[in-house]
Amino acid sequence: MKVIFNRHLFIQSKYLQVVSGIILFLSAGLFIVQCSQPEKPLSFSSNEYIGDATCKTCHQKEHDEWLTSDHYKAMEVANDSTVLGDFNNQTYSADGVTSRFFKKDGKFYINTEGPDGKNQDYEVKFTFGYYPLQQYLVEFDRGRLQVTRQSWDSRKKKWFHQYSGEKIPHGDWLHWTGNAQNWNTTCGACHTTNYKKNYSFETDSYHTTYSQITVSCESCHGPAKNHTLYIESDEYKNGKKQPGSFLQLAKNSSQQTEMVSCFPCHARRGEISANLLATTEILDNYIPEIPSNEFYYADGQAKDEDYTYASFLQSQMYKHGVKCSNCHNPHSGQLIITGNGVCNQCHTKKNYDSPEHTFHPITTDGALCKNCHMPSRYYMGNDLRHDHIFRAPRPDLSVKYGTPNACNNCHRDKSYTWANEAIIKWYGPERKYHFAEDLVPGSNMDADALDHLVKILKDTSAPSIIQATAVHYISGINSSQSLQNILEQLDHPDAQVRYRAVTGLIHFPSEQWLDKATPLLHDKVRAVRIATANLLVGLSNPELFVSLGKPYARASSELNDYLMYQTDFAAGNVMAADYFYQLHDYTNAEKFYLRGLEKDNTMNYARLNLSTLYNVTNRNDKALKVLEDALKVDSKNDRIYFNLALLYNEMNNLVKVEENLKKAIALRSLNPRVYYNYAILLQQKNQPGEAERQYLNALKLAPNDFDINYAICVLFLQQRQPEKAVPYALTLKTNYPGNQQVIALLRQLGL
Numbered sequence: 044m045k046v047i048f049n050r051h052l053f054i055q056s057k058y059l060q061v062v063s064g065i066i067l068f069l070s071a072g073l074f075i076v077q078c079s080q081p082e083k084p085l086s087f088s089s090n091e092y093i094g095d096a097t098c099k100t101c102h103q104k105e106h107d108e109w110l111t112s113d114h115y116k117a118m119e120v121a122n123d124s125t126v127l128g129d130f131n132n133q134t135y136s137a138d139g140v141t142s143r144f145f146k147k148d149g150k151f152y153i154n155t156e157g158p159d160g161k162n163q164d165y166e167v168k169f170t171f172g173y174y175p176l177q178q179y180l181v182e183f184d185r186g187r188l189q190v191t192r193q194s195w196d197s198r199k200k201k202w203f204h205q206y207s208g209e210k211i212p213h214g215d216w217l218h219w220t221g222n223a224q225n226w227n228t229t230c231g232a233c234h235t236t237n238y239k240k241n242y243s244f245e246t247d248s249y250h251t252t253y254s255q256i257t258v259s260c261e262s263c264h265g266p267a268k269n270h271t272l273y274i275e276s277d278e279y280k281n282g283k284k285q286p287g288s289f290l291q292l293a294k295n296s297s298q299q300t301e302m303v304s305c306f307p308c309h310a311r312r313g314e315i316s317a318n319l320l321a322t323t324e325i326l327d328n329y330i331p332e333i334p335s336n337e338f339y340y341a342d343g344q345a346k347d348e349d350y351t352y353a354s355f356l357q358s359q360m361y362k363h364g365v366k367c368s369n370c371h372n373p374h375s376g377q378l379i380i381t382g383n384g385v386c387n388q389c390h391t392k393k394n395y396d397s398p399e400h401t402f403h404p405i406t407t408d409g410a411l412c413k414n415c416h417m418p419s420r421y422y423m424g425n426d427l428r429h430d431h432i433f434r435a436p437r438p439d440l441s442v443k444y445g446t447p448n449a450c451n452n453c454h455r456d457k458s459y460t461w462a463n464e465a466i467i468k469w470y471g472p473e474r475k476y477h478f479a480e481d482l483v484p485g486s487n488m489d490a491d492a493l494d495h496l497v498k499i500l501k502d503t504s505a506p507s508i509i510q511a512t513a514v515h516y517i518s519g520i521n522s523s524q525s526l527q528n529i530l531e532q533l534d535h536p537d538a539q540v541r542y543r544a545v546t547g548l549i550h551f552p553s554e555q556w557l558d559k560a561t562p563l564l565h566d567k568v569r570a571v572r573i574a575t576a577n578l579l580v581g582l583s584n585p586e587l588f589v590s591l592g593k594p595y596a597r598a599s600s601e602l603n604d605y606l607m608y609q610t611d612f613a614a615g616n617v618m619a620a621d622y623f624y625q626l627h628d629y630t631n632a633e634k635f636y637l638r639g640l641e642k643d644n645t646m647n648y649a650r651l652n653l654s655t656l657y658n659v660t661n662r663n664d665k666a667l668k669v670l671e672d673a674l675k676v677d678s679k680n681d682r683i684y685f686n687l688a689l690l691y692n693e694m695n696n697l698v699k700v701e702e703n704l705k706k707a708i709a710l711r712s713l714n715p716r717v718y719y720n721y722a723i724l725l726q727q728k729n730q731p732g733e734a735e736r737q738y739l740n741a742l743k744l745a746p747n748d749f750d751i752n753y754a755i756c757v758l759f760l761q762q763r764q765p766e767k768a769v770p771y772a773l774t775l776k777t778n779y780p781g782n783q784q785v786i787a788l789l790r791q792l793g794l
Contacts, residue, residue: 087268087269087272087273087289089268089269090265090266090268090269090289091266091268092236092237092254092255092261092266092267092268093261093266093267093268093271094254094255094259094261095109095255095259095260095261097267097271098260098261098267101274102260105260105374106260106374108372108374108375109259109260109374109375111375112374112375112376112377113172113173113174113376114257114258114259114262114376115257115258115259116170116172116173116174116257117171117172117173117233117234117257117258118169118170118171118172118180118234118235118256118257119169119170119256119257120168120169120170120256121150121151121167121168121169121170121179125170126151126167126170126177126179127170127173127177127195127197128144128177128179128195128202129144129195129200129202130144130145130146130151130152131144131145131146132144132145133145133202135193135202135203137193137203137204137207138204138207138208138209138210138211139210140155140156140192141162142154142155142156142193142202143155144193144202150166150167151166151167151179152164152165152166152167153165153167153179153181153191153193155191155192155193155219156213157213157220158213158214158218158220158221159213160212160213160214165181165191166181166182167179167180167181167191168180168181168182168188169188169256171190171226171230171234173197174197174198175196175197175198175425175426175427176194176195176196176197176203176205176423176424176425176426177194177195177197178190178191178194178195179191179193179194180226183220185246185247185248185249186227186248186249186250186251187225187226187227187248187249188225188226188227188231188251189219189220189224189225189226190219190224190225190226190230191219192204192205192206192211192218192219192224194423194424196424196425198425199425203424203425204424205423205424206424207424214644215644215645216613216642216643216644216645216646221642221643222612222613222642222643223613223643225611227240227242227249227251227611228240228242228611228612229612231251231253232307232308232314233258233307233308234257234258235253235255235256235257235258235262236253236254236255236256236257236258236259236261236262237252237253237254237255237261237262237266238251238252238253239251239252239253239317240317240608240611241317242608242610242611244607244610244611244638247611247638249611258308263291263292263304263305263373264290264291264292264293264304265290265291265292267290269289270288270289270290272289273285273288273289274288291304291321292304297323297366298361298364298365298366299323300323301366301367301368302325302352302366302367303322303323303324303325305367306325306331306351306352307325307328307329309350309351309352310325310329310331310332310350310351310352310353311331311332311338311347311348311349311350311352311353312325312329312330312331312332312352313329313330313609314328314329314608315327315328315329315330315569315570315573315601315604315605315608316328316569316601316604316605316608317608318604320569324538324567324568325352326538326539326542326568326569326570326571327568327569327570328569329570330542330570331352331353331539332349332353333353333508333511333512333515333539333543334349334353334354334357334508334509334512335486335512335515335516336486339353340446340447341444341446341482341483341486342437342440342444342446342479342482342483343357343432343478343479343482343509343512344418344430344432344446344447345420345430345432346420348422348423351430351431353508354430354431354432355431355432355433356506356507356508357432357434357506357508357509358431358432358433358434358506359433359434360431360433361506362506365389369388370385382411383396383410383411383412386412390412395412396410396412398410401415402465402469408453409453413429414449414452414453415435415436415449415450416432416433416434416435416436416449417429417430417431417432417433418430418432418436418447418448418449418452419452434477435475435477436448436449436450436462436466437474437477437479438450438451438459438460438462438463438465438466439463439466439474440479440480440483441459441462441463442459442460442463443483444483444484445459446479446483448462450462450465450466478499478502478505478506478509481495481496481498481499482495482499482509482512482513485499485513485516486516488516488519488520490746492516492520493517493520493522493524493525493528496513496516496517496520496528497513497517497524497528499513500513500514500517500528500531500532507535507536507537507539507540508537508539510532510535510537510539510540511537511539511540511542511543512543514528514529514532514540514543514544514547515543515546515547517529517547518543518546518547518548518549518550519550521550521551521745521747521748522747522778523747523777523778523779523780524778525551526548526551526555526556529544529547529548529551529556530544530548530556530559532544533545533559533560533562533563538566538568538570538571541563541566541568541571542568542570542571542574545560545563545571545574545575545578546574546577546578548560548578549578549581553582557582560575560578560579561575561579561591563575564576564579564591564594564595564597564598565594569601572597572598572601573598573601573602573605575598576595576598576599576601576602577602577622579591579595580599580602580622580625580626581625583625583626583627602622603622606618606619606622607619610635610638612642613639613642613643613646614639614643614646615639616635616636616638616639616642616649617635617636617639617646617648617649617652619631619635620632620633620634620635620636620639620649620652620653621652623635624652624655624656629656629659629660632656633653633656636649636652636653636656637653640653644676645676645677647673647676647677647680647683650669650670650672650673650676651670651673651682651683651686653669654666654667654669654670654673654686654690655686657669658690658693663690663693663694666690667687667690667694670683670686670687670690679710680710681706681707681708681710681711681712681713681714681717682707682712682714684703684704684706684707684710685703685704685707685712685714685716685717685720687699687703688700688701688702688703688704688707688720689720691703697724700724701721701724704717704720704721704724705721708721708737708740713744714744715741715742715744715745715748715751716741717741718737718738718740718741718744719737719738719741719748719750719751719754721737722734722735722737722738722741722754722755722758723754725737726754726758726761731758731761731762734758735755735758735759738751738754738755738758739755742755742771746774747774747778749775749778749779749782752771752772752774752775753771753775753784753785753788755768755771756768756771756772756775756788756792759771760791765791765792768792769792769794772785772788772789772792772794773794775788775789776789776794
């Protein structure tokens, strides 16, 4: 039996695809040459971090404001003035763990469950945060700092667990001693100044450095040595101004400059490299998350701990040039005007800050702009954060799609229909169009989704980050129209969209995008170049790589740097392993898969990929063992059964093939290949009726898939029912014009 695979996925194997300066020319002529030479702009050979004490000498007011901020209190050495929690021999029990908080020899300790399941005493080295909660950092071997699960509620002045009711066993990735709660990986960059992770894969250790604990002046303004030299220079004293004053973030900076300064720590994002580029493009140094339904609600509202970046980029505030400092004092972090006053700077009090607009009494919560236009959620147990989407509540979308709305955030005892009727009563039945009306149905990625997503791409008023999200969804819809729309975004002016377009091409045959994608090796934005190199690596074509020359070599080097920088994190090891797998460096691939599983033993997709590696290196016994281990972790995962079926096919055990395909189907797999492969098996067993049913199940999930449509045509021709093949042949004609197999099939059917 031959099992046919999806040739469009990232990595192919024998039985499984791994998922995983302007030059100015003067015209001819004579010019009078001045005797004096033009003045050279002031410059310095290097720049360094010098600390807030130096800044304070000239900026006392700003420094005093900073001392009151959450930035200043983001991380401090644990002592009697910084520790807020009650360490007077207090105990706290939650989720099966009892912890004791006490002091000894002037130091702070927590006796709690360790990585071996036994309670131990742990010294608190640093405080982490301030209000509404404070966490604590414990020092472990190999340079690790770990964040305790027990936290102090600064508002209610009591101990609590951030995720109450969620018992996490020792040894688990999410346990406070595990990789997920490691400060060096997930926290340090945004809680210190001039953070350098300095992770060593060989020793699995950190040699982390920083110039200052907590978020100081230079975290935002950049290293200030050159700034102070400039201020002390004769040029400055003589009134010769230098734009920016040798700071990364100067007074009255542009919206984009502020965003590049603020959002690296106020975005859900991944870091590209330890080597940060001086840039106004965030994707040169980070890869921000888009508001897809993986971490956001389908309409783009924040759901998980998503911070503010992707929300703000959706907003009309961003579109009209509003920047962080228009609302927030950048040094204290507080609103520059309390209450609705900050909004009234632009939105007239008469038209908006009145009962005629809010339909709530002035003194109530319902009259506060933020409660209607910045819906809130609790994170980390007790931290209320407002979504920076700045959009009008849409209970009608809640009625239609189940997405949340600000009205029901307050009126929790009322229905979506009640809230929608209230909006209609106050503002009439018509709502101004919002992209969410197309983004929500588009997120389904079904047969009806494409038209909604294309509408977003064609809408010049749609936020670029929403267009990037549309591209992401489109890439999951297998059709020639999808591919064409993705290709059209490769020259989009916004790097977010180009990046998602490149990553989306991985789902389509390389011959259909290769010529159009390779020019993005020259893209001006690092993340786009990296994505392009990653896309090409999957082709495993050394001759192509050589022909692409220096642009590919540069982007490939950036890709390698990016991947190696992630290897202190469990998922980062799997990313590196997938990369080496594509390079056919199976030794390194195996090493990184195993390291990833050491850090997170529940990470089954690493096992799925590792089993593929063992298969292609003729170690099917190990491949089988890895998949059996995966079942012990999650026996309800249809992908494991599907991969077992493919492996057993390699091992010529057809009974096990059918048994595991049936189990995957019983779990209602959303992978069309499950039904497709089972249909092939049934066809070979001369069960055409059941084979047809499984092909149709596959087509419900992937209506335009080449292999499925072609296979069902072959089935009907074998059964001498050519008329039943016609609709599927026409689908092939529409989506794969010029394909020689399709041309031959159409000729055979007389089409």
